[in-house]
Each structure stands twice: as structure tokens, then as C-alpha cells.
Amino acid sequence: MEMGNQSTVSYFIIQGFALRSRLQVSLLLTIILIIYISSLVFNIIIILIVYLDHRLHTPMYVLLSNLAFQDIWFISSTVLKMLICLAEGNNIIFFTGCILQMYFYLSLGSTEFLLLGAMSVDRYVAICHPLHYNVIMTQRRCIQFALGCWIGGFSCFLIPVSLIPMIPFCGSNSINHFFCDYSAVIKLMCSTSRWFELLFSSIASTVILSSLLITVISYAYIITSILRIPSASGRRKAFSTCASHFTVVSIIYGSCIFIYVRPPQSSLLDLTKVVAILNSVITPLLNPLIYTLRNNNIKVILRETVTKIFLKMQENLLITTKKTAWN
Structure with missing residues (x-):
């Protein structure tokens, strides 16, 4: 990179976290690697269960499998780059790689x-209009919902x-x-950074x-409908879905509103990290853990699969x- 008032960037250096010893680096590397592998395994399990079991071929679980697929690529x-930085100590990322990482992170997050x-709309139809659910949430409409989410997510930040x-x-x-988050990269821009951040x-x-x-x-309509259910067991069942x-x-909206929906001047990068x-x-x-532990259908099918x-x-x-004994 050529230094001066204005410069042509060929690579960036990712600061990461302020770790003072090799032990801290190794500990963080181990924790992140365990989380990453666990996330891949759990999300792949959800995708396979939904794909293989016909009982889960419903809009709710099709959208859930799309969320699991998105989570695999999102993390x-x-x-992956964080693990490379921690393992090899190489914090350099080339300009093109940085832009691609930023784009995929933002696009997958938007998706x-x-x-x-889309999942909240599906739950609204299921609880507020149960008799018309199969007519409204058809397989074709569910596919349109999913495709719309992916296309919309990858279009938002393209330009x-x-x-x-x-x-x-x-x-x-x-x-x-x-990683190459836009809030950190924009801080390195010249006078255009203000309007770009906005x-x-x-x-x-x-x-x-x-x-x-x-x-x-x-959820306002859902809660209103649930409260009208006369039986306590019916209300519990509706809430559980x-x-x-x-x-x-x-969890997701809380963290992202803190990062992205605040005024730019209130941004604190260390806290944002x-x-x-x-x-x-x-x-x-x-x-996947929340959906698995709190979803009775997935728990039953997962138990059946493990037993089989x-x-x-x-x-x-x-x-x-027996073959060994005969021989």
C-alpha cells in the first residue's frame, strides 16, 4: 500500500483481538474451531432431517432448512479467515478478498x-388461519418465499x-x-466515508x-389469536410452535440493531467486535440448537433416526x- 493523503490499497491488515500470549491465541483458536465445527454439524443435521423425512416437508421446515443452509455459509x-489468522498469524487479506468477504457477510445476513x-408470516398463517393454511402456504408459495429471500438478500448491498x-x-x-466489516473498512476511506457510512x-x-x-x-396477531384459545393446553401448544x-x-435482532441501526457517530468498534x-x-x-431443543417434531424424528x-x-x-464364527 502506498502511503500518503490518498492511496491505492492492495491489501488490508486485520487487527483481530488484542491477545498477549500464544496461549491466549491457542485457546481462542480452539474455542472458535469447536464452535465452527459444531455449527456445521448441527445445521447439516437439520438440513438432512428435513430432506429425508417426509413428515417435515412443510413450509415451516423448508424455511428452517434454508435458515440452516444460510447459517453454514454465514459463519x-x-x-474461516479468522481461523487462518489465529493459526498462521497471517492477518493480511487482499483487497478483492476483503470486498468479497464483506459482500457475502452482508448478503447472507440480509437473507x-x-x-x-418469512418464517414469522408462516407462523401467523398457521395459527391465525389454520383451516386455510394448506391453501395459503402451498409448496409453490413456500419456494417463492425462499427464493425471494435469497435474491433479495444478495441484491441489497450489491451496488x-x-x-x-x-x-x-x-x-x-x-x-x-x-473480518472485513463495512463499518471498519469505511473508517479508512477519505472524505467520502461519511456519506458511504450513511x-x-x-x-x-x-x-x-x-x-x-x-x-x-x-406476532401481534399470533398472540391475540392464542389468547382467544379457550383451553390452557391449546394455548401452550400454540405458543410452543x-x-x-x-x-x-x-437474539439476532438485538445484536444487529446494536451494530447496524445506531447513528454512525455512536459507533464504538471495540464494543462492536x-x-x-x-x-x-x-x-x-x-x-439449530434452539430449534432442535424446543421443537418436539424434530426431537422425535432425531430420536427415531438415532435409534434406527x-x-x-x-x-x-x-x-x-456370525460370519467370523462360521469361518
């Missing part, structure tokens, strides 16, 4: 919000991110973050708050033992 967009909004290579940078090329914040706020509005309206989704929504860990690393792990695998292994072991 990979930031964690997640749109999917959560703003594509403009970054045209913007001049000033001074340091050191990114005060653990552009990104406006788009992020629109995506987050519009999907949040859909979710809030859906929304509990997992509502828990995930609370901590909250970003929750959003980009912990949430993709929590999502165990019985099959026993059967194969018994056959192998």
Missing part, C-alpha cells in the same frame, strides 16, 4: 433477516459494495475488526427494521460376528 464467511420475516473499489483510501490499511447504515436499517416490522405485526422462532429472532462475535459466530450455532442408526449398527455387527 464460514468470517470464521437471514428476510427468512426470519454499494461494488462502488468501494472506486473510493480512495487514506492513511492506514489496518482494519480494527476480526448509505450502508440506511440499507442495513431498512432490511433489519422492515423484517422486524413484519415479525412484530405477525412459535417459541423457537421467537427466541432466535430476539464483541457484539459481532455473538451475531456472526455464536448465533449460527445457537439457531444404532439398531442398524447392531445388526451389522451381529452379522459380522
Whole structure:
């Protein structure tokens, strides 16, 4: 990078976290690696269960499998480079790689919000219009919802991110973050950084708050309908179908509103990094756990699947033992 008032950037240096010893680096590397592998395994399990079991071929679980697929790529967009930085001590990321990481992180994050909004609409139809659910939420409409979320998510930041290579940078090329988040990269721009930050914040706020509005309206109708159910058991059953989704929504919206919907001048990057860990690393792990632990259908099917695998292994072991005894 050529230093001066204006400079051409060929690479950035990711600061990451202030770790003082090799032991701290190794500990963080181990924790992040365990979280990453666990997230991949749990989300893949959800996708496979939904795909293989016909009982889960409903809009609710199709959207859930899309969320799990999104979480796999979302955590990979930031964690893979973080693991390389921690393992090799190489904190350099080339300009093109940085822009691509930023784009995929923002696009996958936007897709997640749109999917959560679609899932809240699905729960609204299921609880408020149960007799018309199969007519309204058809397989075709569910696919349209999912495709709309993916296309919308990857379209939101396409133009703003594509403009970054045209913007001049000033001074340091050191990114005060653990990945190429736009809030940290924009700080390195010249006089255009102010309006660029407002552009990104406006788009992020629109995506987050519009999907949040859909979710809030859906749950307002859902809660009203549930309270009208005469039996306590009926109310509990209705609430249980929304509990997992509502828990995930609370965690994701809480962290992202803190990061992206605040005025730019109130942004504190060191605090943002901590909250970003929750959003980009912990949430993709929590999502499948929450949906698995709080969803009776998935728990039953998962238990059945594990039992079948165990019985099959026993059967194969018994056959192998008999063949060995005959020989």
C-alpha cells in the first residue's frame, strides 16, 4: 500500500483481538474451531432431517432448512479467515478478498433477516388461519418465499459494495475488526466515508427494521389469536410452535440493531467486535440448537433416526460376528 493523503490499497491488515500470549491465541483458536465445527454439524443435521423425512416437508421446515443452509455459509464467511489468522498469524487479506468477504457477510445476513420475516408470516398463517393454511402456504408459495429471500438478500448491498473499489483510501490499511466489516473498512476511506457510512447504515436499517416490522405485526396477531384459545393446553401448544422462532429472532435482532441501526457517530468498534462475535459466530450455532431443543417434531424424528442408526449398527455387527464364527 502506498502511503500518503490518498492511496491505492492492495491489501488490508486485520487487527483481530488484542491477545498477549500464544496461549491466549491457542485457546481462542480452539474455542472458535469447536464452535465452527459444531455449527456445521448441527445445521447439516437439520438440513438432512428435513430432506429425508417426509413428515417435515412443510413450509415451516423448508424455511428452517434454508435458515440452516444460510447459517453454514454465514459463519464460514468470517470464521474461516479468522481461523487462518489465529493459526498462521497471517492477518493480511487482499483487497478483492476483503470486498468479497464483506459482500457475502452482508448478503447472507440480509437473507437471514428476510427468512426470519418469512418464517414469522408462516407462523401467523398457521395459527391465525389454520383451516386455510394448506391453501395459503402451498409448496409453490413456500419456494417463492425462499427464493425471494435469497435474491433479495444478495441484491441489497450489491451496488454499494461494488462502488468501494472506486473510493480512495487514506492513511492506514489496518482494519480494527476480526473480518472485513463495512463499518471498519469505511473508517479508512477519505472524505467520502461519511456519506458511504450513511448509505450502508440506511440499507442495513431498512432490511433489519422492515423484517422486524413484519415479525412484530405477525406476532401481534399470533398472540391475540392464542389468547382467544379457550383451553390452557391449546394455548401452550400454540405458543410452543412459535417459541423457537421467537427466541432466535430476539437474539439476532438485538445484536444487529446494536451494530447496524445506531447513528454512525455512536459507533464504538471495540464494543462492536464483541457484539459481532455473538451475531456472526455464536448465533449460527445457537439457531439449530434452539430449534432442535424446543421443537418436539424434530426431537422425535432425531430420536427415531438415532435409534434406527444404532439398531442398524447392531445388526451389522451381529452379522459380522456370525460370519467370523462360521469361518
